[in-house]
Amino acid sequence: MPLPPKDTPWPPIAPRVRCALEDWAAWYSADPDQIAARYLNRPVFSGRPGQAPQNRPSQYRGGLVGALARMFWGEPTPLGEKRTKLHVPLASDIARTSADLLFSEPPTLAVDSADTQERLEQILTGGLRRTLLTGGELAAALGGSYLRLVWDAEVTPGPWITAVGADGAIPDLRNGRLAGATFWRVLGCDGPKVVRFLERHEKGAILHGVYEGTEDNLGRPIDLGAFPETKTLNAVEEFDIGPRLTVALVPNTMTARSWRDVPGTLGLGESDYQGSETLLDALDETMTAWMRDVRLAKARLTVPEGYLRANGPGRGVSWEDREVFVPLNVPPTEGNASGLTLHQAEIRFAEHKATAEELAARIIRNAGYSSGTFGDDSDGPAATATEIKARQARSMSTRARKAELWAVGIADIVEAQLALEATRFPGVAGVEVERPAVQFKDSVQDDIKTLAETAALLRQAEAASTATLVALVNPGMDADDQAAEVQRILAESGRAVADPVTAGRGDDDAGPAEPEDGAPEE
Structure with missing residues (x-):
């Protein structure tokens, strides 16, 4: 399939999918200007200098368009007033936490060939770990991410893997499987003219093209x-x-509730924010109201007119804050001998805090996580990994579900990199093209004291071998290091000695050999 023809509407995505991606991208940005621009019905265009949000007629319309525009971030700022809206970056925190749960401990890649295994370790340490962290964050925020192979001889002699968000490519999906993808980015814009670079990945080829068009048209x-x-x-x-x-699509979910009936979207996932956009908007409105209470609760001092100092003709009067004053002949007011009155409104701290916490808890729960994952210690301190997993059961199940999707994508792109290195970038001797087995490590582990106590009990009950105990206490060691540690422990403990019953006995001392089956005894 070639690059798109000229004058193609861009991006060629179903309107419902594009609308959702723009919403999620705005919340993920944690930028109040981008969020306001999105809900003020002014499209945010990548590469064009930002403009101040403007009031649009959609705020005054009915129906779905008017309802979205009348969200808190869609309300126009009255003329002559500055914007005082606050944003709580919970959406970006959810995306970052999702990536940390998956890739704070990088997955292991295993193959049969020793040389290939060594090459996989080099790929992991050479940049794949941070790429996976980036991809995990983008997938949680935008509903999916692409792992793409790129190469540049001026940068490095071989290919490497990059991560691209779901809003940076047009996928070619066939029955839920990726058959190709077209990546695009803006190279520049001059007035209404927009220049885009397109990069299409197909089986056996990558096509490049530059187009000059407008914001909504690819051009020529x-x-x-x-x-x-x-x-x-x-x-x-x-x-x-x-x-x-040379590209793999990793969806955030297997199904997308928002566009199950849209043709060509089978295989696209949805964001962790899906269904929580109005709650995120309400959380920002609550925090803005809370800070408004703080501003209005500043102490104000009311003084008699005689206490004010004249600044001269036409300059009015002012209150001078000093320590020594000359007594004034001002009659006292009833109940206030000095005539000074302090006014300070009450801050509704408890009400705003409870509302904000309830909204945040609902957003986190809808995303598939437990509140404890985000630092909520209301359940008390956790003493063991078992207790942590019990309190974060929802987060752990979400992590396991996402790990299944990521394991397939990682295996696909790593296998493609090995094949590309073997054909286009030869030079790594002994490396075979194999599909690696991807295994995710446990993100929550017991502390060393708990592991040591467990190992001691198993040893006392004679319920585990030394090799099993070493693997239990040192889960991060590879198999060779664990075997060497077992030998050192046996040697130091004196258990690595020959059996005294058979020690020193040669073949002649071993006694008569057992007769073979069917052979007569002598």
Whole structure:
């Protein structure tokens, strides 16, 4: 499938999907300007300088458009007033926490070949770990992310893996499987003119193209050499890696509730924010009202007119804050001998705090996590990993569900990288093209004291071997290091000695050999 023809509407995404992606991207940005621009019905265009949010007629309309525009962030700021709305970055915190649960401990990649295994370790430590953290955050926020192979001889001699959000590519999905993807980014814009770079990944080839159009139209193709970012690229890069793609799509969920009936979207996931947009909006409104109470509760002092100092003709009067005053002949008011009155409104702290906590808890629960994952210690301190997992059961089940989806995507892209290195970038001897087995580590582990006590009890009950105990106490060690540790423990404890019953006995002392089956005894 070639690059899109000229004058293609861009981006070619179903309106319902595009609307959701723009909402999620705005909340993920944690930028009040982008959120306000989104709900003020003014599209935010990547690459165009930001503008002050403007009031739009949609705020005064009925129906769905008017309802969305009349959300807290869609309410127009009265003319002549400054915007005082506050934003709580809970949405970005959810995305970051999701990535930490999955990849704070990087997954292990295992193959049969020792040389290939060594190469996989180099890939992990060479940048794949931080790429997975980025991809996990983008997937949680935008409903999915792409793992893409790129290469540049001026940067590094071989390919590496990058992460792209779901709003940065147009997927070619067939029965829920990825058959290709077109990545795009803005190279520049001048007035209404917009220049985009497109990069399409297909089986056996990557196609490049630059287009000059408008904000909502791809426009016409232009020369790749016209821009420094693309002048070294070929229009078509061909390679032979079999049926594999140089890109993998990792959805955040297996199904998307919002567009199950939209053709061509089977295989796209949905964000952790799905269904919580109005709650996120209400949380910001609550925090803004809370801070408004704080502003209005500033102490105000009412003084008699005689206490004010004249600033001269036409300059009015003012209150001078000093320590020594000359007595004034001002009659006292009833119940106040000095005539000074202090006014300070009450801050509704408890009401706002309870409302904000309830909204935050509902948003976190709808995203599939437990409140304790976000630092809520209302259940008390956790003493063991078992207690932590019990309190964070919802987060652990969400992590396990996402890990299943990520394991497939990681295996696909790593296998494609091995195949690409074997054909286009030869030089790593002994490396075979194998599909790795991806295993995620336990993100919550017992402390060393608990593990040692468990190992002592198992040893006392003679219910586990030394190798099992070493693996229990040292889950981070690989198999070879664990075996070496077992030998050291046996040697130091004196248990690594020969059996005294058979020690020193040769073959002649071993006694008569057992007769073979069917052989007569002598």
